[in-house]
Amino acid sequence: MSTIAEPMTQTEVMESGLPFSDVVPGAVLEASDKGLVVSPDGLVALATYLRDHEGYDYLSMVTSVDWPTHFEVVYYLYGVAKPMSALVLKVRLSDKQAPVLPSVTSIWPGAGLQEREVYDMMGIRFEGHPNLRRILLWEGFDGYPLRKDYKESYYEEDAKPFKSRHPDGSHLWAEDRVPWRDNVTYPVGWDPDLWTQPQVQYRRLMGVDEIGSTTGDLKTERMLINMGPQHPSTHGVFRMVAALEGETIVALEPEIGYLHRCHEKIGERNSYIMNIPFTDRLDYITSMSNNLGYVLAVEKLMGLTVPERADYIRVIMAEFTRIVSHLIAIGFLFNDLGAYFTPALYGLRERELILDLFESASGSRMMCNYMRFGGVSGDLPEGWIERARDLVWNRLPRVMESFEKLLTGNEIFLARCKGIGVLSAADAIATSMAGPMLRASGVPYDVRRAEPYSIYDRFEFDVITRPEGDVWARFIVRMLEIYESLRILKQALDGLPAGPIMPEGKKQYQVRVPAGEAYSRIEGAKGELGFYVVSDGKPNPYRYHVRAPTFINLTSLERITLGHKIADAVVILGAVDIILGEVDR
Amino acid sequence: MFGTGVIKGLGVTIKEFVATYVDDVKKIPSRYAGGRQEIDQSDVDEQRGLFTIQYPEERRKLPERFRYIPMLIYEAESGEDRCTACGICAKVCPPQCIWIVRAKDETGKPMTKPSEFYIDTTICMNCGLCAEFCPFDAIKMNHDYEIAAFERMPNLVFDLKELSVPTTYYARIRPTDWAIEEEVRKAKEAEKAAREAERAAKAQAAGADAPAQGTGDAPVTRGRVSPEEIERRKAEAAAKRAARAAADSQE
Numbered sequence: 001m002s003t004i005a006e007p008m009t010q011t012e013v014m015e016s017g018l019p020f021s022d023v024v025p026g027a028v029l030e031a032s033d034k035g036l037v038v039s040p041d042g043l044v045a046l047a048t049y050l051r052d053h054e055g056y057d058y059l060s061m062v063t064s065v066d067w068p069t070h071f072e073v074v075y076y077l078y079g080v081a082k083p084m085s086a087l088v089l090k091v092r093l094s095d096k097q098a099p100v101l102p103s104v105t106s107i108w109p110g111a112g113l114q115e116r117e118v119y120d121m122m123g124i125r126f127e128g129h130p131n132l133r134r135i136l137l138w139e140g141f142d143g144y145p146l147r148k149d150y151k152e153s154y155y156e157e158d159a160k161p162f163k164s165r166h167p168d169g170s171h172l173w174a175e176d177r178v179p180w181r182d183n184v185t186y187p188v189g190w191d192p193d194l195w196t197q198p199q200v201q202y203r204r205l206m207g208v209d210e211i212g213s214t215t216g217d218l219k220t221e222r223m224l225i226n227m228g229p230q231h232p233s234t235h236g237v238f239r240m241v242a243a244l245e246g247e248t249i250v251a252l253e254p255e256i257g258y259l260h261r262c263h264e265k266i267g268e269r270n271s272y273i274m275n276i277p278f279t280d281r282l283d284y285i286t287s288m289s290n291n292l293g294y295v296l297a298v299e300k301l302m303g304l305t306v307p308e309r310a311d312y313i314r315v316i317m318a319e320f321t322r323i324v325s326h327l328i329a330i331g332f333l334f335n336d337l338g339a340y341f342t343p344a345l346y347g348l349r350e351r352e353l354i355l356d357l358f359e360s361a362s363g364s365r366m367m368c369n370y371m372r373f374g375g376v377s378g379d380l381p382e383g384w385i386e387r388a389r390d391l392v393w394n395r396l397p398r399v400m401e402s403f404e405k406l407l408t409g410n411e412i413f414l415a416r417c418k419g420i421g422v423l424s425a426a427d428a429i430a431t432s433m434a435g436p437m438l439r440a441s442g443v444p445y446d447v448r449r450a451e452p453y454s455i456y457d458r459f460e461f462d463v464i465t466r467p468e469g470d471v472w473a474r475f476i477v478r479m480l481e482i483y484e485s486l487r488i489l490k491q492a493l494d495g496l497p498a499g500p501i502m503p504e505g506k507k508q509y510q511v512r513v514p515a516g517e518a519y520s521r522i523e524g525a526k527g528e529l530g531f532y533v534v535s536d537g538k539p540n541p542y543r544y545h546v547r548a549p550t551f552i553n554l555t556s557l558e559r560i561t562l563g564h565k566i567a568d569a570v571v572i573l574g575a576v577d578i579i580l581g582e583v584d585r
Numbered sequence: 586m587f588g589t590g591v592i593k594g595l596g597v598t599i600k601e602f603v604a605t606y607v608d609d610v611k612k613i614p615s616r617y618a619g620g621r622q623e624i625d626q627s628d629v630d631e632q633r634g635l636f637t638i639q640y641p642e643e644r645r646k647l648p649e650r651f652r653y654i655p656m657l658i659y660e661a662e663s664g665e666d667r668c669t670a671c672g673i674c675a676k677v678c679p680p681q682c683i684w685i686v687r688a689k690d691e692t693g694k695p696m697t698k699p700s701e702f703y704i705d706t707t708i709c710m711n712c713g714l715c716a717e718f719c720p721f722d723a724i725k726m727n728h729d730y731e732i733a734a735f736e737r738m739p740n741l742v743f744d745l746k747e748l749s750v751p752t753t754y755y756a757r758i759r760p761t762d763w764a765i766e767e768e769v770r771k772a773k774e775a776e777k778a779a780r781e782a783e784r785a786a787k788a789q790a791a792g793a794d795a796p797a798q799g800t801g802d803a804p805v806t807r808g809r810v811s812p813e814e815i816e817r818r819k820a821e822a823a824a825k826r827a828a829r830a831a832a833d834s835q836e
Contacts, residue, residue, distance in 0.1 A: 167670060170684060359648050362650065411589075
């Protein structure tokens with residue numbers, strides 16, 4: 001693994017031979033196997049060209065890294081019609097105080113929420129962004145937390161393990177230990193008591209004041225309502241700010257961050273192995289696949305190969321996880337529809353049986369912490385395979401059958417879901433939708449197929465798509481994907497070889513990770529789950545970023561709720577299937 | 586006809602409703618006979634209806650690998666702590682909730698045992714990495730998940746005494762792992778004994794004054810600190826805070 005390239009921040013135009021220099025001269029400054037370094041001025045032109053002529057229509061991830069001399073904004077591009085292709089763009093900004101960069105939201109609207117996150121966390125301004133506000137943190141927060149010089153509340157040391165724990169570690173409470181206590185500071189001249197901005201801002205954003213209704217017989221007034229953050233059908237602490245005309249939504253904005261817990265900052269303080277249990281807590285329904293995504297990224301950096309048996313076990317766990325997640329998504333979609341808890345409970349019952357399997361293999365039902373670099377933490381216990389086979393061959397197909405009887409033909413359900421929340425294929429790609437959201441809009445894109453990871457290239461399965469793009473299509477895609485997961489599980493359980501589950505050698509609690517960077521993406525239950533890890537050779541990652549599928553799937557929420565009734569917004573949100581642990585990180 | 590789908594669906598719920606009772610009746614002997622205890626849910630295909638475990642009267646049978654708060658293991662016969670205060674658990678702990686003070690002898694030389702050992706259970710994330718990487722099989726994950734207390738401070742910071750469990754308890758809750766580890770240990774000990782025989786004279790000097798810490802495989806009552814002890818610790822914590830505040834105001 002080579003070391004990180006020396007940063008190049010000057011914007012000189014280099015000789016030709018660089019990619020795309022003939023079509024967008026001067027845009028690409030440097031090219032290597034780690035991506036193209038692009039000048040800030042040439043970014044928009046190059047991006048437009050890449051989308052229109054090279055087929056890179058899917059902006060998967062935007063993130064940023066704080067290097068000592070410059071900020072680096074990283075874009076990962078894919079083409080939905082171009083399997084096995086990835087293009088990495090990097091823009092280096094030498095202004096460490098107030099870096100500015102043109103926004104690419106006009107080219108890929110999917111950058112919307114992600115650029116806001118970069119602004120929030122790193123303080124990089126995106127010119128031309130329609131709504132550049134803080135997203136995870138609150139308006140009025142002082143500082144940009146992912147910059148390297150920022151110290152969070154209860155800061156102790158730059159990297160774990162902390163020296164105060166051993167060999168002279170008398171217990172101290174965090175609140176007694178930290179000299180500056182809770183470490184809350186406000187910007188100069190900003191008084192939290194006098195701050196009344198949000199409502200005013202939303203009213204302006206959504207045009208509530210300007211546009212009164214004049215057409216029609218009925219004179220209506222626009223109204224701004226907040227759904228959440230404490231609301232039973234927002235699946236957690238999530239707030240939708242909606243402008244209504246009568247009952248119809250005319251503008252909507254998701255407000256998130258109530259569950260933000262500095263996942264990425266903690267990840268930089270942690271050593272590599274410590275991050276595995278933290279990934280469990282992202283999307284807490286699918287902890288096994290979160291583990292898998294993270295260990296794949298670090299394994300990519302370390303150049304580890306995984307024993308055959310461990311690979312099979314990983315796939316089995318990941319597919320069980322997908323079933324769990326889809327069962328919950330379907331169950332709670334019906335909960336949101338007013339069927340109350342019955343379908344959700346039936347889904348949860350099957351989930352419990354799968355969680356029993358997780359628990360007996362890993363020790364925990366939800367926070368599995370099962371994968372390790374190079375393998376898994378423990379072999380399957382006695383009797384595990386038999387129970388899994390019983391579930392996969394007998395019980396789950398039977399249960400799915402009764403699920404179909406219960407749900408798919410229900411006329412009330414069909415009336416509520418067909419034609420609701422329609423997202424076209426082009427829009428789904430443009431807004432970087434992932435997983436069932438993307439496939440329900442008729443785009444047959446599945447990371448397991450487009451860029452097979454682990455051993456997914458060995459299994460036979462279909463990529464489920466539906467052309468409708470509405471709530472019903474998302475439901476059907478999830479139902480059918482459970483059958484596909486069962487198909488993969490059957491193959492994997494049959495093919496599970498004997499052998500070791502970890503590579504040779506002693507168990508290591510402090511892994512050596514060579515300097516470099518890696519992005520690994522997997523098809524999580526809710527979409528493309530990516531982990532971006534940058535190492536500088538030290539025991540803890542230099543940068544650790546999670547491409548959270550449900551967070552980015554919220555990009556299109558306004559698009560698909562506009563024109564629908566407020567009651568439908570609940571259903572539409574239920575079909576997006578957000579998990580706030582992952583949205584807010 | 587409109588509504589057939591709904592009626593079909595209701596048929597499923599009725600079936601579930603009935604099956605729940607049928608499951609109960611079919612089971613012989615009944616699960617309610619002979620007092621309610623541990624319920625094993627692993628027989629998946631038998632159940633058709635819903636299944637409720639009526640906690641706390643009934644409890645789920647925990648799999649061996651179930652993990653909750655870590656525990657420290659001491660030898661049941663000798664009362665000797667397995668922990669050598671090497672600190673690997675404290676180094677690998679993701680939320681850094683393990684605090685170890687290494688014991689020192691009279692001359693101030695560090696010894697291979699802890700004099701204090703704390704686990705802050707309010708921070709512990711039950712990940713099990715400490716148990717996984719302990720080279721002496723001294724720290725393991727406990728099955729006792731009922732640790733609720735009325736006060737965070739100081740009841741939920743477990744010290745050496747509250748964390749300690751005998752090997753017999755460990756062997757009872759995780760028999761498979763215990764058997765594997767014992768085998769490895771016996772092989773190692775045989776090897777060690779051979780070496781030790783050579784240095785028998787020296788070994789006698791280092792006598793045994795290990796502390797005796799409870800015995801037998803009585804259920805481990807952990808976190809059951811006497812009220813006086815809690816009061817004392819509260820006062821201690823308050824004094825610490827006061828000292829801290831005084832130091833702050835001086836600055």
